[in-house]
Amino acid sequence: MMVSPKLLQSNSMEYVGEKLWAANLGELLVIISVVAALLSSIFYIKGASLELKDLSWRKWGRLFYRMHSAAFVGLILLLFYLIYTHSFDFYYVWRHSSTEMPMKYIISSFWEGQEGSTMLWGFWNVILGNILIFTTKRWEGAVMAVYGSVQFFLSAMLIGIYIFDLQVGSNPFQLLREHPDMISLPFVSNPNYLEFVEGNGLNPLLQNYWMTIHPPTVFFGFATTMVPFAYAIGGLWLNQERSWIKHALPWTYFGIGILGLGILMGGAWAYEALSFGGFWAWDPVENSSLVPWLVLVGAGHLMLINRTKSRSIFSAYALSLFAFLTVVYSTYLTKSGILGETSVHSFADGLPGQLIIFLLFYLFLALYLLFYKGYKYLKKSEDDAFWSREFWIFLGSLVLVISAFQITISTSIPVFNELFGSSMAPPADPIEHYNSWQLPLAIIVSFLIAVSQFLKYKQTPTKNLFKQLAPSFVLALILTIVFAVNLRMEALFLKILLFTALFATFSNLDYFVRILKGKVKKGGAAIAHMGFALIILGALLSAGNKKIISKNRSPVNINFEDNKNANQENVMLMKGDTVLMEPYYVTYQQRRFEDPYVYYDMDYLKVNSNGEYEKQFSLSPFVQLNQQMGNVPEPSTAHFWDRDIFTHITYADLENLDSASQERYGEADTLKMLMGDSIFSSNAVIIIESFDRTIDSTKMSLQKGDIALGLNILAKNLKGESYRARPVMVIRGNRVFGVPDQIDEFGLKFTFNSVDPETEKLTILLSEKNANAGEFVIMQAIVFPYINVLWIGCIVMVLGSILAVIQRIRTQNSEA
Incomplete structure (x- = not known):
């Protein structure tokens, strides 16, 4: 019905x-x-x-x-x-x-x-x-x-x-x-x-300008994968072995550029709007956009070597088909609800039945045509010489497919659990898990990018090849040693990746300058490869060598349930105080409330030659308030040519932000203390000095027979300012009550309630004004060295992809 x-x-x-x-x-x-x-x-x-x-x-x-x-x-x-x-x-x-x-x-x-x-x-x-x-x-x-x-x-x-x-x-x-x-x-x-x-x-996470352009760009990239898919379906359907490639090739490289740009925009959004401290977290939906791109890049390169002669035409068909199929699969992952809480991007409710039909229809159609119509093309594949461009391009495409396969398998754990009734857990540390697999593959891809541009079709004289590559190889090796020493890199695989990324950058630059004579019209591939190498290099130098400079130097212990190293990764900042956060000193100036944002203004200082603090820059990490979906901390970053300083709030009291509430005292804490003990409030050190028996009964409005005992309490802040309070405990018949006293300057109120005669412990109630909550915050600060290399690589790669599309269109028109 x-x-x-x-x-x-x-x-x-x-x-x-x-x-x-x-x-x-x-x-x-x-x-x-x-x-x-x-x-x-x-x-x-x-x-x-x-x-x-x-x-x-x-x-x-x-x-x-x-x-x-x-x-x-x-x-x-x-x-x-x-x-x-x-x-x-x-x-x-x-x-x-x-x-x-x-x-x-x-x-x-x-x-x-x-x-x-x-x-x-x-x-x-x-x-x-x-x-x-x-x-x-x-x-x-x-x-x-x-x-x-x-x-x-x-x-x-x-x-x-x-x-x-x-x-x-x-x-x-x-x-x-x-x-x-x-x-x-x-x-x-x-x-x-x-x-x-x-x-x-x-969703407050989406209230960022990147989210007005990132999703349309990614979906535009997804849409472009359907062009080579449709041509590949048509080629198999109509028994056209290679003629479809010249039509699909410009669109394929256009899709590579657009989808790559969309993915990189997502990384920029994550870096600017999220507080995990980075630009890529291997989130399942991030992976689902990366996999189609990897497959599409492989498809585009295989199309190049099959334009005029069938070498690996079956593989070119397969990757052209699966680039789109992985998009459909990613649609299933994000829209079916199967990812649940494993991704911040997924939809909680979905259409799993309909999406499965959508996926299976095109999967079976593609497989039927590929093996029924395309099987004959397997027999037409030829063995290429090892030192030929064809062989190395095919090898590079194979590595990209392996990379995509590993990402897909790990991302699909919730799917496997659903299919087989298993209970496999996703990787506890996704970044470590994926990096351990992808790092060796990135090394191989970088090395192939470095060498392949200098290879010729069919066969390349090795002596001439090595001679052409030697300058880039030597320069990359020298800079690898310099960076590794200066950044104190210890992991062997990171050093190798650093070398191959530098080698790929310099060799493609060399090819563009010496071989192509700087002709931009013909340099699309070299420029795109250079950009890709710079992205890997930038990611390695920044994320692989990031340094947390926020360390807790206060006597207050920072305790986060999900982080045992909280004291080594966070700094507690008192309002108006200046704290060392190497190589800077940081002063927490004020909290600003601009609904729905709460800003925390920080000044970063250095000591000049006169021994005086000199302001270098200011940052204002903030929290976006959202009652329905939860409050979201968002970072504030200082950008320099050789590094970024990335800061975000890890704890702040976000209640009672209006001015009237700020002046009210919050709920009291019950303290059990001995004479001479000290304790920290949010803005002062509190010391219980002595009893005070010189109580003015008239001033205290005491009744005849009342017994009164006072406490002398000293409160000192980090600036050295000190004030005293004298709360009084009164015994009236069988009733004991306290007469509070307060220190307005510090927003502290004390009530002396009782004394335990056996342990001699004093029961004291301590209340603080709500305004005191803004007197301190806990913040994390991370230095990302040379992260601009990554962003430059993004621009260069997209530019190279556009030039490659233009070059393909010109070639197609000249052959028409």
């Missing part, structure tokens, strides 16, 4: 302010999108032949794809409109946005949910599909048949109906009151419920 969720309840009540027209229009556009995509694919299948004379099939396919495109773009514009107008009568809008959210992040809320991200992916497919209609020419039928079918699956993910117990799609235009989580709540019976409904808001 097929039934829509909105028909599950019969409700004749008229609700005020609901945009029912938008709900109906959205559902209509989804239906048009699904049907038109399916019909487009069917007609294109009929018109797939390269020698087709009757083009009417393709005309119909084209018509329906454009109809699908119009409906899909309409869906996107409608959802943007609803988010922009804060239409909380729609569950998706309520779930991912709020009126309190800055307008600049409205765009991010569109793709925070799985429905929005699906629409983002489909949007790029719409754009690329319409471009391909004009550029594929004879290949239009085969290529667009694939596009229509994929868009059918993506559009179906937005239907939001149930077929028996199987949910087909998740409708982004479902009304709030009709959502299963809301349908039985009391507000549903109120026709004016929209008057008091406020949106849930955007």
Whole structure:
């Protein structure tokens, strides 16, 4: 039985302010999108032949794809409109946005949910599909048949109906009151419920400018993997051994550049917005974007060596197909909910059944064509000479596949547990786990990049090759020794990777300057390889040699349950105090509250030749407050040409931030102390000096027969300022009570409650003003040396990829 969720309840009540027209229009556009995509694919299948004379099939396919495109773009514009107008009568809008959210992040809320991200992916497919209609020419039928079918699956993910117990799609235009989580709540019976409904808001981690450009770029990269996939399907389907490659090759390198850029943007976002101290954490969803890129890079290089002669054409087909399949698999990982809490990126709820069908359909289609139609190409592969460019490119592609395979296996542990009922735990330390596997592979890839540019097709004279590589080899070796000594690198594999990354950088620079004579138009590959080598070099120099400079020098023990080395990795800073944090001194100046952010202003100082503190720079790490999703600490970083200083708050009291609450005293701590004992408050050292028996009964308003005993308490701060308090314990009949005394300057209040005659321990209640919570914070500071090498490498690699695309297009046009 097929039934829509909105028909599950019969409700004749008229609700005020609901945009029912938008709900109906959205559902209509989804239906048009699904049907038109399916019909487009069917007609294109009929018109797939390269020698087709009757083009009417393709005309119909084209018509329906454009109809699908119009409906899909309409869906996107409608959802943007609803988010922009804060239409909380729609569950998706309520779930991912709020009126309190800055307008600049409205765009991010569109793709925070799985429905929005699906629409983002489909949007790029719409754009690329319409471009391909004009550029594929004879290949239009085969290529667009694939596009229509994929868009059918993506559009179906937005239907939001149930077929028996199987949910087909998740409708982004479902009304709030009709959502299963809301349908039985009391507000549903109120026709004016929209008057008091406020949106849930955007995840605070996503409220960053990188998240307005990173997801669209990544999904654009995902979409580009479908172009070589569609051409490879067409090549196998129509028995075209190599002719598809010249059409797919420019798109493949375009995809390499775009997806690589998107991944690097994600690293930049993690570095700027997250507080784990780095740019890559081997998160499962990070891995799921990296794997398609690795496979796509391998596919692009295999296409290069199979353009004119079949050498490893079967492998070129396989990687072109699996680049897209790994994207579909990553969609399953992120949208099915199977990752659970193993990733900060995954969706908690999903469509596992539908996603499995999506994945299996294209997996079986690809495998069927690959082995039924492509098996014959295995026999046509030739053995290449060891010192040939073909052999080394094939070897490099193989290493990339091994890298992708290892990442996929480790990331898929939750999937294996689900399939086989096992209980394998993900790696306890993901960074150490993945690095131990990927480090040797990175060494091999770097070395291949260093050598391959100087290799010739078919065979290369080794004497001439070694002569050309010698300058780069020697320079890399010298700099490796210099860096290893200065950075005190001890691990052998890190030293080897340092050498191969430097070797790859210098050899490709040498090739670009000496062999290509600095001709940028022809230097795409060399520049891209140089950029990739710089990324590896920058990651190694920064993450591999990062140094935590925040060490606790206060007498207060820092104790975090999840970090036994907290005192060696964090510094406690008292407001106004100056603490050594080599090579700087740090002064915590103030706490600023700018809703929803709490900033902690820090000055970094050095001692000048006159022995005076001289300010070098200031940083303001902050915490973003979010009651519904939890508070999020975000870093503040000082950038220098040779290093970054990365800081973030690891502890701060975030309650009672308004001025009135700041002046109130918090809950008292009960202290058991002996005479002469001392203890630390948040801003002072407290010493119990002596008893005070000279109590002024009149001033204390004591009654006749009262017995009073006072305490002399001394409080001193780190600046040397000292004040005294004299709380009094009163015994009145059978009742004992304390008369408190306070030190306003320090925001401290003392109450002397009792004395244990056996142990002579004093019971003292200590209260502090809420403002004192802002008097200290705990912070971590990390130095990332030479991290700018990584960011420069990102720019260089993307630039090289763009140049490679332009060069491929020129070559294709000249051969046409």
